[in-house]
Amino acid sequence: MPSIPEAELIRLQANQAHVRNICILAHVDHGKTTLSDSLLASNGIISSKLAGKVRFLDSRPDEQERGITMESSAISLYFKIRRRVAAASIAAAAAKAAEKTVPSGTVTDQSNETTSSGAETATDNSTSSTTNSGTSTPAESVAEEYLINLIDSPGHVDFSGEVSTASRLCDGALVLVDAVEGVCTQTHTVLRQAWKESVRPVLVINKIDRLITELQFTPLEAYLHLNKILEQVNAVMGTFFSENVLEEDYRKKAEKKKDQEGKKEEGTTGLEDTFSDWHVETQDDSHIYFHPSQGNVIFASAIDGWAFRVDQFAAIYAQKLGMKEGVLRKCLWGDFYLDPKTKRVIGYKGLKGRALKPLAIHLVLDNVWKVYDVVVVNPDKEMTEKVVKSLNLKLLPRDMRSKDTRAVLTTIFSQWLPLSTCVLLAVVEQLPSPPAAQKIRMPKMLHPFETTPPEPTEDWEKGMINCDASSGVVAYVSKMVSVPLDVLPKNKRKTISADEMRQRGRVQREQLVAAAKSAELGEVGVHLDVDEVVANRLQKEAEDKAAAEELEGKEALIGFSRIYSGTVRVGQKLKVLGPKYDPANPTQHCSEVTVDSLFMIMGRDLIGLDSVPAGNVFGIGGLEGHVLKYGTLWSAEWEGGQNLVGKGLETTPIVRVALEPEDPSQMAQLVRGLQLLNQADPSVQVLTQETGEHVILTSGEVHLQRCMADLRERFARIEISMSEPIVPFRETAVDAPAQIVTSSAMAVNEAQGRDQGEKLIAKSETGARGTIAATTPNRHVRFVVRTVPIPEDLKKYLLDHAEQIQTYVEDNSGNTPNANKGTSGIALLTEQVEAGEKAKAQKKLLEGLTPLFAQAGEDWKGREKDILAFGPRRVGPNLLINNLGYDFNRNNTRNGADEGAPTTGIDGITVQDMAESIQTGFQIATNTGPLCGEPMLGMAFFLQEIEILENSQEAGSEGGRSKMAVSSGQVITSMRDACRLGFLEWSPRLMLAMYSCDIQTTAEVLGKVYAVIARRKGKILHEEMKEGTPFFSIQALLPVVESFGFSDDIRKRTSGAASPQLIFSHFEVLDVDPFWVPNTVEELEDLGEKADRENVAKRYMDVVRKRKGLFVEQKIVEHAEKQRTLRKN
Structure with missing residues (x-):
């Protein structure tokens, strides 16, 4: 058909009730772009023969090469419906059209008669209508025009930021699920995003043709399989609903508790509230689930250009069965059967042992399977002609003579069950218009913390x-x-x-x-x-x-x-x-x-x-x-x-690379290109290091490759040199027997600590393991720090509650920027809400820490109130704990002045004046650990003692104050080195960033997948065969440092039969001591003095240290006495 004039699309923007803003969400390779191609073909933008092949919305060359969408793209489509309604109701409908949109489920009796254009659909509301006087009036046709703003979003996990941008702009979504693969990781993710944004979804079960041609399912097997997919999707939606209900209940209980406390202070009993709680509150959740009878489920094959909802078959068979269309629609999916004797629909109880097919198979799936059987599976021209005639379709002789059976199939289905008509009609009927959607979405967006928005x-x-x-x-x-x-x-x-x-x-x-x-x-x-x-x-x-x-x-x-x-x-x-x-x-x-x-x-x-x-x-x-x-x-x-x-x-941006132009004179072009990239990509982060180095952080390897292509070809348009990917590590320690100190460990100690020769920072002889006594080089300040690994449960709690920790730190530091400013209206409301949320977060954090500290042992019990700082960057999972016996932090006014705190010092300077320096040293130490300068994770530092020494004559003399200012800087470095040395007293470990890897593959290449994962030091967590399919679902963990080239490697080894999805999961301890060398007699006998077995942790550590310019112990010549014979020419 000819393309729609631009003026028509612009005109429809003003009719809000007939505008639909929708996005397509799905897991990667579930058919989003192919579906959008079919919708574009209905508007004449591309040829219907090219739908599914041209991938029109994938406008980037790398998108076409890889076959995946990397950027969300938008397009506006025109859709016209002709509704046959009674003449008497036309005037009333026209009067209400401006104020009322088409509600979900109101159009019940419909049979789609698609015109040749594909963008115009005729629907029957009723063939005739009876007026109040009893006379019958003829039905007339009323045209309704709609503007569909469609956004196609990526499915690859590296581009999840693009999904957020798409869902925020839309009111409805088409959620695609592969009929073979079912619900995958990104399906769950996009459904959650749609739920958070209050975007109404319509489920599209795509690639049903694979059940017929690949898996060779019978209609009954396919019916059972499709039911399982519906159960999976509804189970996901049910978890979101449960979370929402529990959250609302928690808020209501908190508000009610606050009200009751207020009434107790006023002297009232609050018995009426007690009696009001006796009734059970119930919430209806039926509207959130997907069911074919509700019209919010589409069965489709985008590659073959067909789709249907059960409404279409209900309209066809209602008159033949003598049933009302609305009743038949409810029976066309589920345990409903057609009694061959009575020609009536019966339920499961009416079977009485008979083996009858469900209506969904008898009236729907059998017909679809029959077309595939006579055209593709077992080609038969005579039977094909009979099917075309029985369906009352008009095919050109040249189409029937085509030797491409798939082309014949597409031609038949495009007339019988056109995909664009079915999908766009579902969009118009099931998804809300902007006025209807904003009445629901805007209150939640404007008042996210309110249970009932005002x-x-x-x-x-x-x-x-x-x-x-x-x-x-x-x-x-x-x-x-x-x-x-x-x-x-x-x-x-x-x-x-x-x-x-x-x-x-x-x-x-x-x-x-x-x-x-x-x-x-x-x-x-x-x-x-x-x-x-x-x-x-x-x-x-x-x-x-x-x-x-x-x-x-x-x-x-x-x-x-x-x-x-x-x-x-x-x-x-x-x-x-x-x-x-x-x-x-x-x-x-x-x-x-x-x-x-x-x-x-x-x-x-x-x-x-x-x-x-x-x-x-x-x-x-x-x-x-x-x-x-x-x-x-x-x-x-x-x-x-x-x-x-x-x-x-x-x-989470996990992959970091440093960039520089190959021609140094083109640095200005690189900087300009990075600015454009930072604006054009919602997921990338662009940083400039203190050294002047330009760094970009990306979500994964595919995202990195796209960013580099954009810089070289579009934004900077110069040749760019890229460093090896920089992967983050974490440093921790475990309670394991200490290794004999090796030359490597000594080298690290000497490189990290200062003045080791003078023994200003050394292990305390009387203290427990990890206790370090430190004195500043000018001998003004002395302190003792004990380092202890944090118990696992407490460490997990700190990692999970980083936002609450940040709120706690801001509140205790007195950071209230608007305390003395007059505010009103929305500003005052926002400030009050935020203050209330901060107080709740702080209380909840302390309530959670108290039992975990008690479980950790006597040394930890009750110490949650003595936390001086979290680190690194003041919110991390490391703790600085006051074990002095008095309030050390002078900024902390929660408990007032402490009588046990020293009030005198040298020249009026007390230990409290050193608090900020101690905390700064702690922050530096936890941000750059001793192994390879990476942040620490899960370490606690108890400040045992601190004193200002009185043996310095300079301190009391003139200029002593300035000398103490110098001491503050020395306290920072001494505290940093003490924390690092205490860390090394335990058994240090590196923590690797880990990807969660999801792979779906067949049994034939399962062994090759396992081999690739094992070679890259990954581990299999779970393997499950998807019921009813030949596919295995594998869940594994893979170190990020070993992941580069993993996707290409696994596709190459399996000939494209397996494709992984990598999502950053967590940091995991690599249980290898980086300083381990053979010590025992058995180890020396088996491995030799040089340890023939590679120390993986040391290799990772040395690579990072070398990159950062730190000391690396490396043997240039291993055997100096070995003879080297050169061949003479």
Whole structure:
């Protein structure tokens, strides 16, 4: 069909009730882009023959090469429905169309009669209608036009950030699940994201053709298999609902407890609250589950171009069976059967031992299987012609004669069960319009901490909830998209029609003829030189070519946005609120911008717009320099603002590389390229080290390769040298027998500690293991620190509650920036909510720490109140604990002044003045451990003693204060070295960053998969055969440091039969002492003095130390006495 005119799409943006904003979410390779191709073919954007092959929305070359989506892409589609309704109800329907959207499930009696265009569908509400007087009125056709804003998102785990941007802009989602593989890891992830964003999903079970052609299931086996997939998906949704209910219950109990405490203080009993708690609260969860009878499940094969819902078959068979269509729809999936004698539908109890097929098989699946059988599985031309005739389809003779059976199959299904019609009709009926969706989503977005959001009072809040196009502008920019300058409408060459081309050629010929005649006339008349005409024409072409070359290679940034309220226009001034914007400080992280341009995003192309009303997805220009990755656009007329930036699927950036240009003179181009990359990619992090080195952090190997391709080909356009991937490690210690000190360990000690010759920092002879006594080089301060590994349960708790620890630290440090500022309105409400949340977090943290400290032993019991600092970076899983017997931290005013604290010192300086230096030394030590300068994890440092020595004459003399200032710096370094030396007193270990690896493969290559995992030092956690399929699901752990090239290796070894998904999981202890050497007689006999077995931990440690420029013990010549004989030529 011809493509839809741009004016039609722009016109539909104003009709909010007929706009749908949807995204496609799924695990990698479950068919998202193939499905979107079929939807694009319905609008004439691509040929229906190329659907599933061209991958139109994968516009990047590397996306086409790899066959996976790496960036979310948007496109707007047109969909037209003709509903047959009674003439008497047309006027009433037209009056309500502006205020009421199509609710879920209201259109019940429908049979889809697709026109040849594929974008227009006729549905039957009723063939006739009876008026109040009893007379029958004929049905008339009413056309309804819809604008579908579709966003295709990646499924690969490295690009989960793109999924967040897509789901935040949409109101509904098509969640695809492979009919063979079932629910996978990313399926669970995207369902959770949709749940958090209150995005209503429709389930699409795709690739059903694989059940027929690959697995060769019978209809009954396929029916049972599809039921299991529905159970899996609904089980996932049920867990989300349970979590939500438990969270709400916890909040209600906390609020009720607070109210009861208040009533006790007032002297009331609160018995009425006790009696009100006796009833059981129930919540209906039926609306969150997927079931074919509800119309929110689509069965599809995107590659073969067909899809159906049970509604379609209910409309076909209702009249034949003499049943109401609504009743038959509820019976078409489940334990319902057709009695062959009575021709009535019976339940499971009515079987009475008979082996009858469920209706879903008898009326639906058998028909689909029959078409595949006669066309593809067992090709039979005669039977194919009979099937086509029975289905009342019209196929061209050349289509029937085609030797490509798959093409014949696609042609049949595209007329019988067209995919685009089924999917778009489900989108229109099941997914909400922007006004309906924002009434549900906006209160949760604006009041995330409220169980029952309050009624809107501000104008901007009412405008957002009602999706009011006449209100002020509120929009959310989810990401910045980099596009070539020549793609922008103002720079694009205009396409001219054939008539315009003929007219232009006619004018040029007339000019040439006139020039020739002028040359013949000589001096008579006006002289027009032919050469001059040709030269002017060539000059104009050269200018056009130069302008195109100037634009080539340059990039522009546009914001990928959703407008919630108002109408944004070109030239309008708006406020840009950054991610850190706080309503209490309205002048910070806020800037003003003028809208440069507006676009409707059509995949690779952009359509220029003058304005965009509320409820639409669009592109906006002019934000470069104001929005880094995401932000909020706010009407300049309104005071203050509300930050709409929320939490998404933030993948942990685990792979780090350093970059530099091969030509040092091109450093400025690299810096500019990194700035563009940082804005255009929501998941990448760009850093500049203290040494001036430029570093990027990415989510994984595939993400790194995409970033490097963007830098080299689009943003920097220079040759770039990349370092070896830098993988993070952690350092910890275990309670194991100490090894005999080797030369390597001594070298580390000497490299880390200072003044070892003077024994200023040494092991305490009287203290327990890990106790270190340290004295500053100027001998002003002496202290004792005991290092102890943190018990496993306590360590896990600290790792899981990093956010609460940060809140606890901020509160105890007196960091209340808005305490003395007058606030009102939303700013005051936000501040009060945040203060309440901080208090809850602090209380919850201490409540959790108390039993864990008690379980750890007598040395730990009750010490949770004596925590001086967490580290590294003040929030890590390492502890500095006060064991002095008095309050050491002078900034800590929780318990007031401590009588046991020393009040005198030298020149008025007490030990409390050293608190900050002690804590700084602790932070440095935990941030750069002694093994290879990586952060420590799970270590506790007890401050046992600290004193200011009085044997220095300088301290009391003039200038003593400055001398003590010098001592503060020396305390920092002494504390750092004491912590490191105490750490080495235990048995040190490296902790490796680990990937969780999910692989699905067949039994034939299972052994090869195991071999690749074992060679890369991974370990298998779980292996399970998926019931009813030949596929095995493998879960394994793989060290990140060994993962580079793993995906390519495993695909090569298995000939593409296995493809892994790698997700960062945790840090795991490598149980090998990096300083281990053979010591015992048995070890020396088996391994020799040099230990023939490689010490993996030492190899990792030495690689990191070498990269950081630290000392590495390396033998250059192992056998100096060995004779070296050179061959003489």
